[in-house]
Amino acid sequence: MFAILKFDDFNFTSQTQIKMNIAFFSAKSYDKTFFDEANKNFDYHIAYLDASLTKETYALAKGCEVVCVFVNDKLDAEVLTGLHLLGIKVVALRCAGFNNVDLASAAKLGVKVVRVPAYSPHSVAEHAVGLILALSRKIHKAYNRVREGNFSLEGLTGIELHGKVIGIIGTGNIGTAFANIMQGFGCKVLAYDPTPNQVLVNAGVEYTSLAQLFTESDIISLHCPLNPATKHIINHEAIRLMKPHVMIVNTGRGALID
Numbered sequence: 001m002f003a004i005l006k007f008d009d010f011n012f013t014s015q016t017q018i019k020m021n022i023a024f025f026s027a028k029s030y031d032k033t034f035f036d037e038a039n040k041n042f043d044y045h046i047a048y049l050d051a052s053l054t055k056e057t058y059a060l061a062k063g064c065e066v067v068c069v070f071v072n073d074k075l076d077a078e079v080l081t082g083l084h085l086l087g088i089k090v091v092a093l094r095c096a097g098f099n100n101v102d103l104a105s106a107a108k109l110g111v112k113v114v115r116v117p118a119y120s121p122h123s124v125a126e127h128a129v130g131l132i133l134a135l136s137r138k139i140h141k142a143y144n145r146v147r148e149g150n151f152s153l154e155g156l157t158g159i160e161l162h163g164k165v166i167g168i169i170g171t172g173n174i175g176t177a178f179a180n181i182m183q184g185f186g187c188k189v190l191a192y193d194p195t196p197n198q199v200l201v202n203a204g205v206e207y208t209s210l211a212q213l214f215t216e217s218d219i220i221s222l223h224c225p226l227n228p229a230t231k232h233i234i235n236h237e238a239i240r241l242m243k244p245h246v247m248i249v250n251t252g253r254g255a256l257i258d
Contacts, residue, residue: 022046022092023061025053026070031094040154054153066090071097071253084109097253099226118173118250125177128221128251135247136161162186167217168209169233170224170252171197178221190217193224214241219249226253234258 011240024031027048039046047064051057053073061067067088069075075091077085080102083091088116091101092121093115106113132141137158145152166182168175172195179189179200189205191197196207220242224230234248235258250257 020044021064022064022066022068023064024048024068025051025057025073053079055079055082059086061088062086063098064088066092068092068094069100071095071100073100075101075106077102080105080109080111084111090114097225099253121173121177124174124251125223128178128223128249129181131249131251132161132219132221132247133199135249155157161219164218165190165216166190167192167213167220168205169193169213169220169222169230171200171205172223174251175221175223176200178223179203179229211241214238214244217246218243219247222248222252222256224252224256226255231255232258 006022024046027050031049033129035046046068047060049057049060051060053061053067053069053075055074055076055078058067058079061083063086067083067090069091070093072098081224088111091106091113093110093113095117096115097118098113098115102114103113117146132199138156142156145156149227163184164187165191166179166187168179168182168189168191171179171191171224175191175193176197176199179191180203182189183203183205189200190208190213191200191205192208192210192213201207208216220234222234224233233256248257
């Protein structure tokens with residue numbers, strides 16, 4: 001068996017005496033801004049690397065005890081073995097999903113894996129709503145027209161969200177926030193999740209089978225993790241069940257859709 005931990009499980013405080021060297025892969029300018037600010041309480045040494053973590057680049061972590069990675073960094077058995085031989089003790093995911101990590105290999109090697117189980121759920125939910133509004137009102141097309149001085153409304157007829165059926169796959173923190181927002185628009189909300197959220201049930205969200213959700217939804221939003229059970233959850237058979245002109249919004253992993 002293996003376990004994936006939260007950062008909080010390590011109970012780091014500003015008084016922690018551990019001095020760590022961290023190889024920070026797939027680093028962007030905004031990562032450096034925010035992590036440098038947070039690091040003022042710890043004074044760890046962070047080596048920011050533009051490169052993604054792969055079998056060709058893991059050697060860049062030499063001299064470090066920790067690697068900090070993001071969603072497109074690859075941590076398969078080969079990479080984890082290489083990191084272990086370099087002395088890496090912790091893989092810190094700055095994301096919620098961990099589908100890019102071979103957890104069984106990490107456990108076998110004694111490499112701890114930590115993640116952020118919930119961060120900015122409302123931000124992601126609001127972004128999903130923003131995408132829906134952009135598509136339903138064709139805002140992206142209208143924006144380009146106005147830039148060209150074309151103010152024609154031809155082809156820009158939108159749809160009203162009020163009264164539409166919204167299907168949500170995955171009702172964790174993000175899915176729950178999204179459901180609450182869509183109910184505020186006056187939508188009927190259907191949901192699919194192996195573990196129904198009683199708070200949403202009490203709020204009037206109806207949990208259904210996937211088949212019913214695909215059949216009845218006008219808009220489908222994906223908020224589930226990527227794992228063997230959810231990979232290509234939107235596939236040919238799923239689409240065959242859907243209404244014409246259904247809208248699918250995916251703010252999760254790309255491989256949820258075939």
